[in-house]
Amino acid sequence: MEILLSALVSGLLLGMVLAIVALGLTIIFGVMDMVNFAHGEYLMIGMYAGLLTAQVTGMDPLFSLPVAAGIGFLLGLLCYYGLAKFLLRGPMVAQLLGTFGLMLFLRNLALLLMGSEDRAIHKGILVGKSFEVGMGVVLPATKLAAALLAVIAFVGIWLIMNRTKIGKALTATALNAEGARYMGIQTEWMNALAWGLGGATATLAGALLVNFWSVNPFVGLLFTMIAFTIVALGGFGSVPGAFFAGLVVGTITEFPGIWDSLTYTFQIKWMEQVPMTSFKYTLVYLAYFLIMVLRPRGLFGWKQ
Amino acid sequence: MSLLNVQGVTKDFGGLRANYDISFSVEEGEIVGLIGPNGAGKTTLFNCIAGYFPVTSGQIFFEGKDITLLKDFEIARLGLARTFQVYGASGDLNVLENVMVGAFLKTASRNQALELSRKIMAFMGIEAQANSLMTEIPVAAQKRVTLATALATEPKMILLDEVAAGLNPSEIEGLISLLKKINQEKKVTLLLTEHVMELVMRLSKRVVVLESGRKIAEGDPQEVIKNEQVIRAYLGESFLKRTSEQV
Amino acid sequence: MEAIKNAFDFSDFPRLDRTFAGLVALFLIGFPLFPHSSFAMATMIQFLMFSVYGMGWNTIGGYGGQVDLGKAQYVGIGAYTTAVLLIRWDIPFWFSMPLGLLLSVGWSFIIGYPLFRLKGHYFAIATIATSLVLKDIFEIWTFVGAARGLEISPIKYKPPDFYRLIFREDVYYYYIILGIFFVALFYMNWFRKSRLGFQLRSIKDNEDSARSLGIDVHWAKIKTYAVATAFVSVVGSFHACYIKNIEPEDTMSLDISVLIALMAMLGGAGSLWGPIIGAAILIPLKSYLKEWLGASAGLVGIDLIIYSTIIMLVAAFEPRGIWGIVEKIRRKRRKGL
Numbered sequence: 001m002e003i004l005l006s007a008l009v010s011g012l013l014l015g016m017v018l019a020i021v022a023l024g025l026t027i028i029f030g031v032m033d034m035v036n037f038a039h040g041e042y043l044m045i046g047m048y049a050g051l052l053t054a055q056v057t058g059m060d061p062l063f064s065l066p067v068a069a070g071i072g073f074l075l076g077l078l079c080y081y082g083l084a085k086f087l088l089r090g091p092m093v094a095q096l097l098g099t100f101g102l103m104l105f106l107r108n109l110a111l112l113l114m115g116s117e118d119r120a121i122h123k124g125i126l127v128g129k130s131f132e133v134g135m136g137v138v139l140p141a142t143k144l145a146a147a148l149l150a151v152i153a154f155v156g157i158w159l160i161m162n163r164t165k166i167g168k169a170l171t172a173t174a175l176n177a178e179g180a181r182y183m184g185i186q187t188e189w190m191n192a193l194a195w196g197l198g199g200a201t202a203t204l205a206g207a208l209l210v211n212f213w214s215v216n217p218f219v220g221l222l223f224t225m226i227a228f229t230i231v232a233l234g235g236f237g238s239v240p241g242a243f244f245a246g247l248v249v250g251t252i253t254e255f256p257g258i259w260d261s262l263t264y265t266f267q268i269k270w271m272e273q274v275p276m277t278s279f280k281y282t283l284v285y286l287a288y289f290l291i292m293v294l295r296p297r298g299l300f301g302w303k304q
Numbered sequence: 305m306s307l308l309n310v311q312g313v314t315k316d317f318g319g320l321r322a323n324y325d326i327s328f329s330v331e332e333g334e335i336v337g338l339i340g341p342n343g344a345g346k347t348t349l350f351n352c353i354a355g356y357f358p359v360t361s362g363q364i365f366f367e368g369k370d371i372t373l374l375k376d377f378e379i380a381r382l383g384l385a386r387t388f389q390v391y392g393a394s395g396d397l398n399v400l401e402n403v404m405v406g407a408f409l410k411t412a413s414r415n416q417a418l419e420l421s422r423k424i425m426a427f428m429g430i431e432a433q434a435n436s437l438m439t440e441i442p443v444a445a446q447k448r449v450t451l452a453t454a455l456a457t458e459p460k461m462i463l464l465d466e467v468a469a470g471l472n473p474s475e476i477e478g479l480i481s482l483l484k485k486i487n488q489e490k491k492v493t494l495l496l497t498e499h500v501m502e503l504v505m506r507l508s509k510r511v512v513v514l515e516s517g518r519k520i521a522e523g524d525p526q527e528v529i530k531n532e533q534v535i536r537a538y539l540g541e542s543f544l545k546r547t548s549e550q551v
Numbered sequence: 552m553e554a555i556k557n558a559f560d561f562s563d564f565p566r567l568d569r570t571f572a573g574l575v576a577l578f579l580i581g582f583p584l585f586p587h588s589s590f591a592m593a594t595m596i597q598f599l600m601f602s603v604y605g606m607g608w609n610t611i612g613g614y615g616g617q618v619d620l621g622k623a624q625y626v627g628i629g630a631y632t633t634a635v636l637l638i639r640w641d642i643p644f645w646f647s648m649p650l651g652l653l654l655s656v657g658w659s660f661i662i663g664y665p666l667f668r669l670k671g672h673y674f675a676i677a678t679i680a681t682s683l684v685l686k687d688i689f690e691i692w693t694f695v696g697a698a699r700g701l702e703i704s705p706i707k708y709k710p711p712d713f714y715r716l717i718f719r720e721d722v723y724y725y726y727i728i729l730g731i732f733f734v735a736l737f738y739m740n741w742f743r744k745s746r747l748g749f750q751l752r753s754i755k756d757n758e759d760s761a762r763s764l765g766i767d768v769h770w771a772k773i774k775t776y777a778v779a780t781a782f783v784s785v786v787g788s789f790h791a792c793y794i795k796n797i798e799p800e801d802t803m804s805l806d807i808s809v810l811i812a813l814m815a816m817l818g819g820a821g822s823l824w825g826p827i828i829g830a831a832i833l834i835p836l837k838s839y840l841k842e843w844l845g846a847s848a849g850l851v852g853i854d855l856i857i858y859s860t861i862i863m864l865v866a867a868f869e870p871r872g873i874w875g876i877v878e879k880i881r882r883k884r885r886k887g888l
Binding site: 035083086087090091092093094095096097098100101103104105107108109111112221225228232281282285286288289292293 | 616809812816855858
Binding site: 354356375376377380381385386387388396397401402404405406408409411412413414415417437440453454457 | 553557744745746749750752753755756757759760761762763764765766767768821882886
């Protein structure tokens with residue numbers, strides 16, 4: 001039973017962090033109807049940023065968040081003005097392949113600069129500590145902190161989108177770019193901002209993630225796919241959707257734990273044979289496919 | 305038996321009722337006009353008949369067959385064609401290729417499709433533009449191409465959605481004689497929805513008038529325009545009062 | 552009969568194109584007779600393989616406009632069917648390849664039906680999802696060797712073996728893939744003039760219009776997807792016999808799927824020559840970049856950095872590809888500008 005609960009809670013915590021990754025993607029998609037394959041690479045960069053800031057300054061990794069977010073924002077802007085802007089003019093195949101090229105570029109740049117080995121955080125206030133929450137459920141402190149910060153970040157972004165002028169301008173552009181332009185909102189700047197915000201949220205999530213997940217240059221694609229699944233489930237363009245969908249998908253990745261606990265509880269022999277752990281991410285891809293086929297609008301989405 | 309029989313068609317979009325209990329029929333060989341002020345539901349009705357939207361209630365018969373539940377491409381295959389208003393940046397296909405797409409409905413052979421397309425393009429007077437892209441020819445010619453493509457499917461009836469939109473008077477003149485030609489020589493029944501009154505009046509044997517989703521009048525064009533309800537629909541209550549005061 | 556004539560009829564291309572294509576064909580046929588390095592031969596074989604992959608993709612992705620980024624799964628099905636059948640039951644290529652083809656096409660119909668309910672980006676991502684799922688399955692499936700993959704050791708068989716397609720010299724492989732290449736080319740020449748080809752182009756243009764002309768759009772897409780799959784699967788089977796060492800990461804990765812799409816796009820998606828031009832540029836480029844830069848110590852990844860920069864440049868500035876540029880110029884010239 002404890003395994004089940006642990007798995008669930010772990011999944012939820014992870015889910016909150018994943019939700020932030022998806023958030024950036026959904027913003028970019030909402031504002032300019034464009035899919036960014038390189039999204040996971042921003043996360044990867046954020047992870048390295050968090051790691052390096054912690055190692056270089058000796059500060060606790062959790063304090064590196066603003067640095068990571070800043071890097072992400074700038075990177076997003078750069079990618080917009082350097083690439084995305086041009087891709088918008090072309091057909092969809094060009095957009096897909098263009099951002100795919102960006103993904104390869106960033107991934108191999110990281111490979112060149114950082115090498116291919118896994119790296120993880122070993123020092124920090126929270127590393128190695130955990131809380132016992134009763135019923136035998138053990139929560140690593142890093143995960144808990146990351147999740148809390150993720151929630152704060154989420155609320156923060158939601159506030160920005162809904163309460164500030166800039167946020168509302170973004171939403172307006174997302175709903176109707178031409179109409180927004182007539183109101184004096186500059187689409188160009190909104191697009192760039194969307195990319196900046198998208199990049200920032202992804203790197204932020206990365207900096208949070210690196211506290212309990214090791215990084216190497218190749219993690220990007222997996223998280224891009226996870227982000228896509230979350231966005232599809234939550235509904236393209238929906239901020240609250242991204243949050244709840246994040247929780248669901250996070251739990252899916254913990255499915256092996258649930259599987260194991262069920263196998264153990266009910267003593268089902270054949271279930272033991274299935275190497276569920278290797279299937280973790282396959283389940284995510286499968287989930288994307290099923291969601292899109294069965295309920296393309298997602299839970300909360302207004303764009304299809 | 306009428307060629308097209310629309311019975312009690314109602315179409316709702318969520319809370320909005322776009323068509324309410326509309327019934328009329330079109331006989332073989334006729335040209336019938338569907339008119340009404342903006343937002344009356346003409347295009348919605350068209351889309352329902354063509355199978356692009358499912359109806360909320362009612363039935364539609366074509367050649368005696370119930371086509372209410374059929375999909376749009378199945379209806380096209382039965383001989384009920386339609387044209388679209390939107391002319392996007394059709395980058396890829398040139399004029400001849402466009403028409404051939406239509407021709408391929410009835411034949412799988414490229415040679416036959418080519419021959420049929422050439423014949424229809426000659427009939428429509430656009431053979432000269434065979435190799436041009438849609439973006440390279442003027443609007444009036446684009447319309448002819450769309451018509452030619454629909455004709456290439458060898459339909460018994462064509463639904464024409466605001467085919468005169470964006471044309472100048474002399475082009476409209478040309479379109480009128482072209483549509484007459486299609487109707488008489490190719491024996492194609494036409495149902496057109498239009499805002500350009502001249503076209504509808506001169507071509508149609510009968511008109512059906514819609515307003516706010518309902519049918520308010522039907523009959524000979526000259527008589528229908530004198531109908532009080534029709535005048536009120538188009539020009540408003542105050543104009544009606546004024547005209548009746550003048551008499 | 553008409554179909555066969557159409558397949559060989561290139562008369563709608565200007566004389567210049569036909570002459571040039573003829574010369575290239577002669578070059579391809581005669582290539583092995585000239586002195587060449589084994590590296591060049593390997594690159595040529597890769598070029599031919601990827602041309603066929605690209606031509607297959609081009610049917611649904613180029614003419615049809617449906618960006619499919621999951622073709623690699625069919626490379627896998629084709630390759631593994633041939634490899635497994637050979638290793639376990641000694642079944643020759645000429646039986647295993649059609650079987651792989653059947654499996655691939657069958658699978659393509661199964662996932663095609665739900666896949667094509669989606670459009671645009673959603674469709675593209677879904678194709679990636681399905682391909683990755685299959686790859687993951689292969690990576691843990693012991694029957695096909697899991698992550699380590701399968702190896703066909705030529706020692707067991709006596710080359711040259713035309714049944715099992717085991718040869719010691721590359722030149723045999725070259726001519727077989729060249730044959731497949733020409734078959735594919737003639738098929739594509741027929742395809743672009745056929746009813747299905749026209750239907751697809753109409754679909755790419757405007758789906759609603761296409762349906763109003765009686766085209767069953769959903770079904771046309773599924774059929775074409777199956778055609779594309781067939782191309783890929785056949786070469787996949789060839790791949791197994793040629794490389795003799797297959798694993799999921801090499802044969803079924805997203806990189807391969809994207810490379811296939813990229814090639815067609817670079818050369819000109821939706822045109823007959825496009826995929827071939829694209830392959831002619833990208834394959835040698837990739838090979839030589841890897842040779843010169845990839846292996847150098849400390850510079851891991853530079854070849855891919857250059858490669859990906861090219862992708863970004865092409866996508867941003869000339870998405871219609873090289874053939875698109877050619878056609879644009881010709882159009883301008885014809886209008887006397």
